[in-house]
Structures are given as C-alpha cells and as structure tokens.
Amino acid sequence: MFYLSLVRRAGLVVTGALVVLGVLAAPAAAAPSVPTQLNAADVALLNGVRLAGLWEMPAGQMAAEKGDSARVREIGREIANQHVELDELVTVAANRLGATIPADPTAQQQGWLKEMQNAKGVQFDLIFVARLRAAHGKIFPVIGAVRSATRNPVIRKLADDANRFVLNHMKLLESTGLVEYGRLPPAAMPPAEDLSAMGLASANAGNGPPVSPLVLWSLLIGTLALGGLATFRLMRR
Secondary structure: OOHHHHHHHHHHHHHHHHHHHHHHOHHHHHHHOOOOOOOOHHHHHHHHHHHHHHHHHHHHHHHHHHHHOOHHHHHHHHHHHHHHHHHHHHHHHHHHHOOOOOOOOOOOHHHHHHHHHOOOOOHHHHHHHHHHHHHHHHHHHHHHHHHHHHHHHHHHHHHHHHHHHHHHHHHHHHHHOOHHHHHOOOOOOOOOOOOOOOOOHHHHHOOOOOOOOHHHHHHHHHHHHHHHHHHHHHHHH
C-alpha cells in the first residue's frame, strides 16, 4: 500500500506536468473569438472611399455637362453613377460598424471642383482626367494594404468593392487618351519588409508568439525531475 501511494503521487506530478504543457502548447485559435475592433487603417479606408465619392460625384456630373469631348462627357456620367453606388456601399458599411464618416469633401477636393468650374473646353477635359486619375492612384494602394491586413469582414468586403470601382475608373479615364504618362510622378514604393527576428515577432504580435519546443521539453524534464525527487524522498521516509 505504501509503494502504491508513492506511485499514485508520482503519477499525479507527471499528470500535472502534462496538463501544464497542454495549456502552453494550445494554439491561440482555441481561445474564444471576440468582435474585432476597427483600427486606424480600417477607418482610413472608410473615410477615403467616402471622401472620394463626395467630390468625384459632382466632378463626374460636371464632366457630363461641360466636357469638351463626347468621350469625357460619357465617362463623367458613368463615373458619377458608379460613385452613387459605391457611396451607398460605404454608408451601409459604416452604419453596420457604428463608424462616423465625413459629410463634406476636404478643402483640397473643393479646390479641385472649383478649378474644374473655372476651366473650359479642352482645358477642362485635361484637368478632369488628371485630377481624378491622380486621386484614384492615391486610394488604390490604401485599398490593397487594408484588404491584406484587416481582421474585419465588413471592411474586407468594402475593400473588394472599392478595388473593383477604382480600377474601372482608372481604365475609363485612360481610355480618353488624355493621360500624360510622361509627366506622372514616380511610384511611391512601400518600405522593404523587415524579415528579421524582431520584425517577424512584431508582425505576429496580435496572434501571440508560439511556444518554443525547447522550452516545452525543458519544462517537461524539469517537472519530471521534481516528481522523481519527491518520490525518492518519500521512499527514504
């Protein structure tokens, strides 16, 4: 009976060690999921898509009325109509997420609209195409960055929709033949990825770093050693 008691105690120690290891080795995905909060990038996409519609809808309507070429008038009408649809999508997304989005275009966007109002003929067509294409080029990389990193399904769906509209608008504007490619500024490349150990650890900070196998084995061996020592002392007694 005495030795049976010793074996049982040693077994409890080993079982405790295995339980501890199981807790440490359990993947982070096993934790209960919680609603994902919006981060700064998610909000930037909501605001960017909303602001694009606030000034590009009136710009497209203006082009439909005073464009010098028939193609610019046609494209202006199409872009204005598509932005009505995209604006509805971003409004629905913001309401679902409880987010507040802008109600008026920025001062810079209002300046672009005033510039178009004061232009006539071919000059208007050139300004319309240049301003809208440049604006689409700025929101394009934002959509891709947010789409690849967001944890929110509503934002991910909005990024998919916005990407489809923006790419289509850029192609429409380029179909006018008025894009001066030789005068475009160089592409702003993103910073090189940090593939160092610290960089990878920071990138995975939201998911929690995995437990090293060396740590697990060290903990197991240490726990078993303590269990054996306890059993040895009990046997000596």
